[in-house]
Amino acid sequence: MSKIIPNDVKWRDISPGGIITDAGNSAEFKTGDWRSERPVWLTDKCKQCLLCYPTCPDTSIVIDEEGKRQDFDYDHCKGCGVCKQVCPFGAIEMKPEGGNN
Numbered sequence: 873m874s875k876i877i878p879n880d881v882k883w884r885d886i887s888p889g890g891i892i893t894d895a896g897n898s899a900e901f902k903t904g905d906w907r908s909e910r911p912v913w914l915t916d917k918c919k920q921c922l923l924c925y926p927t928c929p930d931t932s933i934v935i936d937e938e939g940k941r942q943d944f945d946y947d948h949c950k951g952c953g954v955c956k957q958v959c960p961f962g963a964i965e966m967k968p969e970g971g972n973n
């Protein structure tokens with residue numbers, strides 16, 4: 873999981889991204905520390921409809937071998953909030969990163 877960094881961190885201090893040396897190497901860069909908000913999965917509201925899964929631009933919604941949605945991949949989620957927007961059941965909330973919540 874990504875470390876939590878202070879909100880006043882400078883851009884030079886965060887993980888690099890967009891460095892392509894080999895096919896698929898972007899997974900090696902833990903770019904989740906770019907995030908200022910994090911999605912929180914509310915399992916009691918989730919209906920496993922999987923509408924959120926294809927909308928994530930960072931492939932950060934994990935699906936298990938049985939086709940069930942699991943928790944977010946916080947190493948790579950950028951906190952864009954698209955998944956929250958598309959969830960028809962209110963099963964995703966956005967929370968400030970690094971806060972006490």
Ligand code: SF4
Pocket residue numbers: 911927928929930931932933944948949950951952953954955956
């Ligand atoms: S907040 Fe954005 S990057 Fe993170 S899981 Fe949702 S859609 Fe993907």
Ligand code: SF4
Pocket residue numbers: 917918919920921922923924925941958959960961962963964
């Ligand atoms: S869109 Fe919402 S209800 Fe559907 S799988 Fe994703 S979190 Fe669960």
